[in-house]
Amino acid sequence: MELVRKRLIHLHRCRGVTRKTIRKFIRYDPTLKSIYKLTSTQVSQFFSLPHKNAVLFHSDLRSQELKNQLKRDLTSYKVITVVDENYPFVLKTIKDAPLVLYAIGDTSLLNLDPILSVIGTRKPSREAKLKMEKYVLPLIQQNWIIVSGMATGIDSFAHQMALEHKGKTIAVLGSGFRHIYPKQNSALFKQIAINGLLLSEYTPNSPPERFYFPERNRIISGLSFGTLVIEATKKSGTLITVDQALDQGREVYAVPGSPLLKQTEGCHKMIQDGAKLVQEADDILEDWDRIKPNWVI
CATH class of the missing domain: 1.10.150 (DNA polymerase; domain 1)
Structure with missing residues (x-):
């Protein structure tokens, strides 16, 4: 083997x-x-x-x-393949599962639950952090693992909130580890490497490519029992992750907001289309309690 x-x-x-x-x-x-x-x-x-x-x-x-x-990369980074025993079972259930994943940090997080992906626009409103304190922080305080894509905006907020409250977080990158994107998240990258887990299916020397980001989203949603959208515009790339989550049979949650904000238009459309409107963190906690007996990680 x-x-x-x-x-x-x-x-x-x-x-x-x-x-x-x-x-x-x-x-x-x-x-x-x-x-x-x-x-x-x-x-x-x-x-x-x-x-x-x-x-x-x-x-x-x-x-x-x-x-x-x-050989050099194998001494610098952990590598998880689809034939390894520690390959996340939940990823094996998705379409086009990654064959090889490069990792930095605590790979044991892949074998814990519950894992929730928290995503949203790169240009959040001033209310975004307050929304995350209301919906995401209670989950972090109950040892939920937060997955996101280390993009600017909501993704970064999600990782930072987990780290600041001594929680655990997983970042799935759209580039190789030697090409941190966006560059302003270099410090966040280092923090996650120490206190969480970084994953990429792209080789360490791979620079970011436009199509890598929607492609990696299937891993973000695939690792999680559900995806929570904090804010999204009508044409947000966030909706790609939502479509993949639905295709994978995962739960999808959306946070409502002011109808006057463009950052909430995507969430409202998702709710119209059947995403679960979240009013309290308990809405997600109760769903997990229902799903957990049949969830295999």
Whole structure:
């Protein structure tokens, strides 16, 4: 199993292939050993891969520089793969589950519950922190783990609130660990590394890409039994996470607010569409008590 794990991490580092392709590799050969013996033409033919992608993959697979970088990263960061015993079971239940996760911090948090994702706009209203004190702080004080994406605004507030009140928090990044985004959250990154957990499915040298952020949202919602939206505009990226949470069969909660604020328009639309309106933290606590007997983490 250790060899399979190492091969999976190696394949995940190679260019030219996607998670979908790697899943095809696993179905073709669960040991992944035979993939190393294929020519680029065979890779292209067997796995319906464009030839230029197969050539790039074949080249990376044999790159000593890539292997050396991988060795350095494995000594610097923890790595969790889908074949590991400590891989979060709840993530195995979602579509397109991450195959490899890089981690800094306390990975035992992945095996605790309850975990709630707290998300929202990058440009919150002046009321946002008061809302979080009302709805999120009581959960932190009862040892709930708060997951978010370390973006500016609501995400940052959620992580900071957990840290300030000696709670636990998990940040799922849309970049590699050597490219902290946004840069102004470098101090927050370091705090979470010491007192929480940082996760990324992107290799440490991966700079942020626009499509990484909506992509990583499936992990934020997938780790959690529910997602709480504090504030969101009508066209907020937050709604992508909400859609993924619903697709994953997770609970979705929305905080109402003044109809005069654009930051509450998205929440009101979500409530119209069936999200649970939250008036007290107890609304979420009571839901968890109901769900907990059937929740497997």
